[in-house]
Amino acid sequence: MRARPRALVALMALAALVLGLLTAAPAHAAGTATISGTITGPGGAPLVGVSTLHIQLQEDAEDWWLDAQDVTLGAGETDYEFSGLGFGLYRIVVEASGGDYAARTLSDAFWTDPPSPLTFDVALTAGAAVSGEVTSPDGSIPSVPVTVEAQRYDLQDAEDWVTEGAQQLAAGESAFEIRNLPADDDYRIRLVPDDPYVVSYSEGFTLEPGWHLSGVGLSLSLPATVSGTIVGDPKDPTSSFLRVYRMSRGTWRWLRDVELGRHPTVFEVTGLPSGTYRLGIDRCFTKNYYSAAFELASGESETGVAITTPKSCAQATTLKAAVTPGKRKAKFSVTVSAKGVLRSRIDGKVHIVRKGKTLATATVRQGKATLKIAHQKPGTKTYRIVYKGSVFAKPATKKIKVRIK
Structure with a gap:
């Protein structure tokens, strides 16, 4: 059997030594941190009268706080510890039973920097x-x-x-x-x-x-009722919910939504407590329109409340066309757009017209349509692209010259 070269033997020995050191390394070297601390009263005072402490460690996850770990401490226990933490933004939530403290206290947010341990004390808030x-x-x-x-x-x-x-x-x-x-x-x-x-x-x-x-x-309040009308475009499909707002400390606070069904013109809302109200509705691409404010007393009925919205939601329309002429024929690729309107909401019919005669008709889908004409005499001719309009887009016309081969 041939002897191994000395260099190879030395290299194998070094590799074994490195592997042994990695295996024996402490847990925190793997990239985790430990956080520990003490729960106190306001200003660091000792806790008085607390029977249990439930401590939650929460981690920030794209603007939402998610529970990571938790521990419950009994009477007289105030020290906590969480381990195995990665790099991230955390906070401590303490729920206290007993004493004159707030039932829940939130700490300030803090960062962990593994493998460095962190000490973080939390002072309960006075309830x-x-x-x-x-x-x-x-x-x-x-x-x-x-x-x-x-x-x-x-x-x-x-x-x-x-x-x-x-x-x-x-x-x-x-x-x-x-x-x-x-x-x-x-x-x-x-x-x-x-x-x-x-x-x-x-x-x-x-x-x-x-x-x-x-x-x-x-x-206490007996149920009050309000009813009225919605003035505007009855074909607007964005108005299926009525929003009820109630005044609180000078600010309108949303109270509830009431489903109205499709194309409503009248409404009635029941079961409201006394207070100052206004009603709102989404119309024309989720724009909000409101009634005047009104008062409801306990058990009262208020009638004749009106919400005025636009008579039409249709916006100014722009027509664009790309023409592919051929021998005695042509293809029109038409794009229909309206200010502030999603392309998916634009539908309807578009026509190719010449000298008062409709030569082709197509349905607009997601703002686009393709039309073809045939049996045309050679030469340069003027055609009109006529869009008939829809709920969200006004009618429009565009003239275009085409050289037929």
């Missing part, structure tokens, strides 16, 4: 509270059960308002108090009563950490 009284429309104590919800305005939530705390009132109860609310946000109270009353809302208000807003008076 806010709101209290008051619920009455019937006549001022008496409600005779039906009522759920009182404290809702926070949240732009990241699809419904905009998120319930942060609630209290169930039995029939014959009127006083409520909701505590441990996350603060530094706008709130409203939502009342969910049994029949015959409808869901209703308070005016908006702001809560700061540690605040207690007291003396809030809320009244």
